[in-house]
Amino acid sequence: MVGKKPGRKPFGREGPPKGYPKNQSLYADPENWRYPLHTPWHAKAARRYFNDWPNRSKYTEDERAYIDWRINQAIEKFQTSTTQTKPIRSKLADKKPEELSLEELLELFLGPARLKRADEIGDSLVSIIEVGTHEIFGKVKEYTVKIDAKNRRILHDCQDWRNNLDSKRMCKHLGKFILTMNRKTAADLMADVLRNKDQWRFVAPETNSSGIATS
Numbered sequence: 001m002v003g004k005k006p007g008r009k010p011f012g013r014e015g016p017p018k019g020y021p022k023n024q025s026l027y028a029d030p031e032n033w034r035y036p037l038h039t040p041w042h043a044k045a046a047r048r049y050f051n052d053w054p055n056r057s058k059y060t061e062d063e064r065a066y067i068d069w070r071i072n073q074a075i076e077k078f079q080t081s082t083t084q085t086k087p088i089r090s091k092l093a094d095k096k097p098e099e100l101s102l103e104e105l106l107e108l109f110l111g112p113a114r115l116k117r118a119d120e121i122g123d124s125l126v127s128i129i130e131v132g133t134h135e136i137f138g139k140v141k142e143y144t145v146k147i148d149a150k151n152r153r154i155l156h157d158c159q160d161w162r163n164n165l166d167s168k169r170m171c172k173h174l175g176k177f178i179l180t181m182n183r184k185t186a187a188d189l190m191a192d193v194l195r196n197k198d199q200w201r202f203v204a205p206e207t208n209s210s211g212i213a214t215s
């Protein structure tokens with residue numbers, strides 16, 4: 001600790017200002033609920049205000065040293081965490097599956113460009129034909145989609161899907177199909193696919209010699 005923590009002052013607040021943290025340790029002058037430091041913006045604002053002599057002069061030299069030290073600590077802490085911030089894509093991947101929205105989950109599997117194309121497929125081109133307890137079966141354009149949540153298996157038959165079976169990337173048809181499903185079911189499904197990616201199998205029907213799907 002640097003300097004001396006200020007005691008209660010006549011100009012101090014009785015408690016946290018409205019909408020501000022109720023935790024005293026988040027203020028540079030905790031006893032007086034002054035100079036909140038809970039966000040990078042507030043820490044910088046605290047620095048600005050406390051640089052002004054009319055504000056500084058309300059405290060003794062030791063107390064000023066303490067408040068300066070607290071503010072600087074907060075600013076440093078936020079600077080470290082910002083420099084460590086990763087690009088948005090990988091930040092998404094760092095989140096827990098249950099913290100992600102359906103669109104974010106889909107973006108992880110489709111990428112932003114495919115997700116946009118998925119969204120552009122007309123609703124009338126999608127039909128969900130059968131919904132069982134664990135199985136959902138339907139069509140997107142002329143393609144088949146069969147999701148078996150119990151056995152963690154997705155069957156689909158477009159070329160893009162076939163090309164990306166190994167990397168478990170999803171195609172725009174699957175994206176659209178999942179966007180058409182009940183949102184809660186879809187989000188739970190996608191979170192499970194993300195959480196248990198290794199157990200999920202992405203499959204395509206066998207093709208016969210003419211290249212046409214037989215199942």
Ligand SMILES: [Zn+2]
Pocket residue numbers: 143156157158159160161171172173174
């Ligand atoms: Zn497809």
